[in-house]
Amino acid sequence: MIKTINLKKTYKNEGVEVHALKGINLEIKDGEMVSILGPSGSGKSTLLNCLSGIDKPTEGKVIIDNIDITTLKDDDLTTFRAKNMGFIFQFFNLIPVLNAVENVELPLLVLGYNEKEARGMAEEMLIEVGLKDRMKNFPNMLSGGEAQRVAIARALVTKPKIVWADEPTGALDTKTGISIMNLIRELNEKNNQTFVIVTHDPRITEYTRRILKMDSGILTEHENLG
Amino acid sequence: MIKTINLKKTYKNEGVEVHALKGINLEIKDGEMVSILGPSGSGKSTLLNCLSGIDKPTEGKVIIDNIDITTLKDDDLTTFRAKNMGFIFQFFNLIPVLNAVENVELPLLVLGYNEKEARGMAEEMLIEVGLKDRMKNFPNMLSGGEAQRVAIARALVTKPKIVWADEPTGALDTKTGISIMNLIRELNEKNNQTFVIVTHDPRITEYTRRILKMDSGILTEHENLG
Numbered sequence A, B: 001m002i003k004t005i006n007l008k009k010t011y012k013n014e015g016v017e018v019h020a021l022k023g024i025n026l027e028i029k030d031g032e033m034v035s036i037l038g039p040s041g042s043g044k045s046t047l048l049n050c051l052s053g054i055d056k057p058t059e060g061k062v063i064i065d066n067i068d069i070t071t072l073k074d075d076d077l078t079t080f081r082a083k084n085m086g087f088i089f090q091f092f093n094l095i096p097v098l099n100a101v102e103n104v105e106l107p108l109l110v111l112g113y114n115e116k117e118a119r120g121m122a123e124e125m126l127i128e129v130g131l132k133d134r135m136k137n138f139p140n141m142l143s144g145g146e147a148q149r150v151a152i153a154r155a156l157v158t159k160p161k162i163v164w165a166d167e168p169t170g171a172l173d174t175k176t177g178i179s180i181m182n183l184i185r186e187l188n189e190k191n192n193q194t195f196v197i198v199t200h201d202p203r204i205t206e207y208t209r210r211i212l213k214m215d216s217g218i219l220t221e222h223e224n225l226g
């Protein structure tokens, strides 16, 4: 269970303050699929960064399975994230000196899997996202959509309890995007994984039972099929 | 007028060859608005990189206003590009140590405009794309869609004859995307600028009179309203 209490984030830049999150109170149950829509600059990525512990909020709490992650020490937060979360960044953040399969197996090596096992699981996930023939390519030898699919495979390969996805199909054509969303829905149903998906694409919201709307740092429930 | 003759591009990676462009013959008239659709990895970005001279083709010619740009020396190609072209990259390529307005005024300074003029024109273009309040932000202090709009402003600010746009609205919500496409259409009608737009979004193709389809390195005409 994910719960936020009065979550705020303010950026200060040359004396100007931007209130990116203005007090978010949100609850997400285990195994839920939730999408977040909202205009450019409305605070969606900021929210995901605070929910996942990648960034620290200015005020408020983020409680995941009764642990307030905003109070964890850096090391404990990193371990908690590695064990429980996958993150698909808006612009992928692949490691340029590692090839596709090495990028995907890295989170498994961090969790202590042996090389052979990690390589097998990484290859399997890259095949699932349609990249069987690109495993040895480095990020600068991949198309935009291929790089995004490597980032998706990396986030899913450890079968994390929670996956934060920031526009996971933004660089994909409709057909490839649908195949990714079908994979996500399958993992949600099979492993009861929670998915929180930021998107601009109304077709993506059809895969989630709840739709939240972000507007200038304020989050409202838009639709809840329960 | 843009014309290609048997344009080919082959990438070699660890002995494996990828034929990204398999012989493209294309003609685009001055002032045309053309969109290019196609699945992830089909060769769209590779085509734009070769058309604009950012990358060299393996074979074939790219002729723009009777000049074969594939035979130009590097300095002449850079000057030709600075004078005649704007490029909206798929992942923006903003200069991290320059803020938004500095990124946008740079192509003007390269063309010899004085600081005061360049600053004025850059500010005007940033206002056009809805970033009046983000001019002093550095790229790492912008949201994904804001960064994309800075990249759009930079490509348009010199009013180039030809603009190559690689998924110009990929990181934008529907409303912001429409306002950008309206700006592009206005510039096309007012200044007779040519736009070649790669996109995954079928709504974007409604702004162009020609739609091309890329599939595994082969380009076909999909629709031509002439």
Ligand SMILES: Nc1ncnc2c1ncn2[C@@H]1O[C@H](COP(=O)(O)OP(=O)(O)OP(=O)(O)O)[C@@H](O)[C@H]1O
Pocket (backbone or CB within 6 Å): A134, A137, A140, A141, A142, A143, A144, A145, A146, A171, A172, A173, B011, B012, B013, B018, B020, B038, B039, B040, B041, B042, B043, B044, B045, B046, B047, B090
């Ligand atoms: N530097 C490179 N080395 C090897 N292969 C490459 C390189 N750059 C691109 N490729 C391959 O060439 C093919 C075409 O890539 P391109 O970037 O043109 O695709 P695209 O149509 O723009 O795709 P997307 O919609 O995902 O951005 C891809 O399959 C990609 O793996």
Ligand SMILES: Nc1ncnc2c1ncn2[C@@H]1O[C@H](COP(=O)(O)OP(=O)(O)OP(=O)(O)O)[C@@H](O)[C@H]1O
Pocket (backbone or CB within 6 Å): A011, A012, A013, A018, A020, A038, A039, A040, A041, A042, A043, A044, A045, A046, A047, A090, B134, B137, B140, B141, B142, B143, B144, B145, B146, B171, B172, B173
């Ligand atoms: N490091 C920063 N410093 C200053 N302002 C920032 C910083 N990061 C983000 N912002 C501002 O906070 C606001 C929210 O940004 P955020 O990245 O969360 O938007 P978003 O909803 O993800 O937008 P997009 O759909 O364009 O990706 C933006 O207006 C942005 O300018």
Ligand SMILES: [Mg+2]
Pocket (backbone or CB within 6 Å): A044, A045, A046, A090, A166, B143, B144, B145
């Ligand atoms: Mg964002």
Ligand SMILES: [Mg+2]
Pocket (backbone or CB within 6 Å): A143, A144, A145, B044, B045, B046, B090, B166
């Ligand atoms: Mg591309």
